[in-house]
Amino acid sequence: PGTRHLQPAMALRSFFVGGNWKMNGDKESLERLMCTLNTASLDDRTEVVCGAPSIYLDLVRSGLDLRIGVAAQNCYKEAKGAFTGEISPAMIKDCGADWVILGHSERRHVFGESDELIGQKVAHALASGLAVIACVGEKLEEREAGTTEEVVYAQTKVVAENVTDWGKVVLAYEPVWAIGTGKTASPEQAQEVHEKLRAWLRANVSDDVADSVRIIYGGSVTATNCRELASQGDVDGFLVGGASLKPEFVDIINARA
8 A cells, every 4th residue: 555656766766764873872772772673563665774873883783683774874985094983884894784874964064074075985885885875955044045956966966976886875865954953844845855856866867866766854754744754756765863763763664654
């Protein structure tokens, strides 16, 4: 029943739900969360990936059911070296994780990462065999100034220039003004940007990539709003922040069930 209303291209794209745990949790609370996820009835058509703090990657990969993927929340652009405090794709893979989140707005706006650096990270992560959740999104003042498209196209262009295998990339649109603020882009606002991003991919990459790449939404997704967001034609899933640490994450995973 979950696919009966889907457009043809949409039906080809499996639903994807990422949980970004950010700098939260300890061994005890994460073990409780993993137990909840391991014992939950999850829609088997939805790909699920949890982004754990790097210090817990080993714990989470060994504790989570293998049907759930594990991501690091960041990595550096080099394989090894004198980069105190950083982690490499090789280390992430050594912990058994297959994914990394790159370009998250907190990395851009709290830690000052440039588009150029994010592009270099994307290139190195993919070359190292990791799959990438690449984030793009505008700040409130950019939306109010009417430059949303300009901002997200520029960010997407830098990602696209560094992608060698689109089959290993999920694009996450996260309006910065809707992250952790309780504000959510309306389903129509989310769909509008996702549709434009897909059109950009069609014009600048290829029809195949535009049809197959999953564009997921991140920005205060909850069990309350996830179903309406999931019903939009170009919303292929979610990157979930705070709610991914709660039992309601199961409802979000099952938004299309």
